[in-house]
Amino acid sequence: MNAIELxxxxxxxxxxxxxxxxxxxxxxxxxxxxxxxxxxxxxxxxTSIFRILTTLLLADKGNATVLGFDVIKDWKAIxxxxxxxxxxxxxxxxxxxxxxxxxxxxxxxxTIQENYDLISDIYKQLEPFKTRRAGKLSGxxxxxxxxxxxLIHKPKILFxxxxxxxxxxxxRKEFWEMLKKLKAQGITILVSTPYMDEAKLCDRIALIQIGxxxxxxxxxxxxxxxxxxxxxxxxENMFKLLNDLRSFENTESCFGFGENHHLTFKDDEMNILxxxxxxxxxxxxxxxxxxxxxxxxxxxxxxxx
Numbered sequence: 001m002n003a004i005e006l007x008x009x010x011x012x013x014x015x016x017x018x019x020x021x022x023x024x025x026x027x028x029x030x031x032x033x034x035x036x037x038x039x040x041x042x043x044x045x046x047t048s049i050f051r052i053l054t055t056l057l058l059a060d061k062g063n064a065t066v067l068g069f070d071v072i073k074d075w076k077a078i079x080x081x082x083x084x085x086x087x088x089x090x091x092x093x094x095x096x097x098x099x100x101x102x103x104x105x106x107x108x109x110x111t112i113q114e115n116y117d118l119i120s121d122i123y124k125q126l127e128p129f130k131t132r133r134a135g136k137l138s139g140x141x142x143x144x145x146x147x148x149x150x151l152i153h154k155p156k157i158l159f160x161x162x163x164x165x166x167x168x169x170x171x172r173k174e175f176w177e178m179l180k181k182l183k184a185q186g187i188t189i190l191v192s193t194p195y196m197d198e199a200k201l202c203d204r205i206a207l208i209q210i211g212x213x214x215x216x217x218x219x220x221x222x223x224x225x226x227x228x229x230x231x232x233x234x235x236e237n238m239f240k241l242l243n244d245l246r247s248f249e250n251t252e253s254c255f256g257f258g259e260n261h262h263l264t265f266k267d268d269e270m271n272i273l274x275x276x277x278x279x280x281x282x283x284x285x286x287x288x289x290x291x292x293x294x295x296x297x298x299x300x301x302x303x304x305x
Contacts, residue, residue: 009062024211037202083150093135108153140171
């Protein structure tokens with residue numbers, strides 16, 4: 001049995017005469033004990049999917065199950081079995097760390113002591129601040145508290161909606177290390193993120209854009225499926241370089257990526273000297289061109305075409 005299963009799920013929102021399709025006929029499944037990533041930018045439909053799966057929102061079409069329970073008929077059973085961490089910090093900011101955790105434990109008829117072993121690695125970092133109000137915590141500490149509250153009733157599945165957005169790099173790394181430990185304990189995890197570098201930390205990923213799934217596979221398989229030669233190009237005037245590269249007759253795609261522009265050609269057998277001569281004539285005498293290995297973001301951009 002799949003831990004999570006979606007079949008032809010569709011969700012639209014209306015504003016006046018405008019209808020926006022947030023989730024567009026989506027189907028995928030998550031295996032038990034898997035760390036599955038839903039990867040895509042803001043507005044891709046990730047939060048709508050999470051809210052449907054956690055029984056907070058009704059889909060217009062299709063169906064979904066969580067641990068074999070229907071998200072509409074069996075919503076009460078699902079809520080007892082899952083932990084949900086929404087993208088926006090939603091704990092009680094006027095309550096202390098300890099008060100928030102006690103509150104959520106009480107809702108599920110348990111105590112901090114009863115399930116302390118499950119949250120101990122996380123909560124040990126919070127204990128020195130247990131009397132501090134949640135609203136006064138740093139971004140990273142807020143996320144750890146939210147994760148502790150989502151875990152306190154010993155859920156079988158964790159839904160984490162963009163848990164590291166707005167968090168510093170060190171806290172992001174710590175958070176993913178926590179997720180690996182939770183996965184090792186047999187907890188199924190569905191996590192969404194707009195950060196492409198986090199995709200590699202998942203067992204499998206679904207790349208999503210404008211409510212549609214572009215591809216589902218392991219991160220390695222998705223990268224290996226990139227069938228074009230990829231080049232990184234750098235020059236002193238990067239804005240002009242981007243326009244000039246996009247104007248080059250053999251350019252298939254070109255987009256900014258850190259300090260470089262990533263470039264693919266319509267014809268992979270093209271002589272690079274032709275590009276070098278073109279760039280010199282365009283005023284980029286010191287431009288550098290090197291072939292590189294693709295990343296998840298390159299695959300995402302390629303699939304978007």
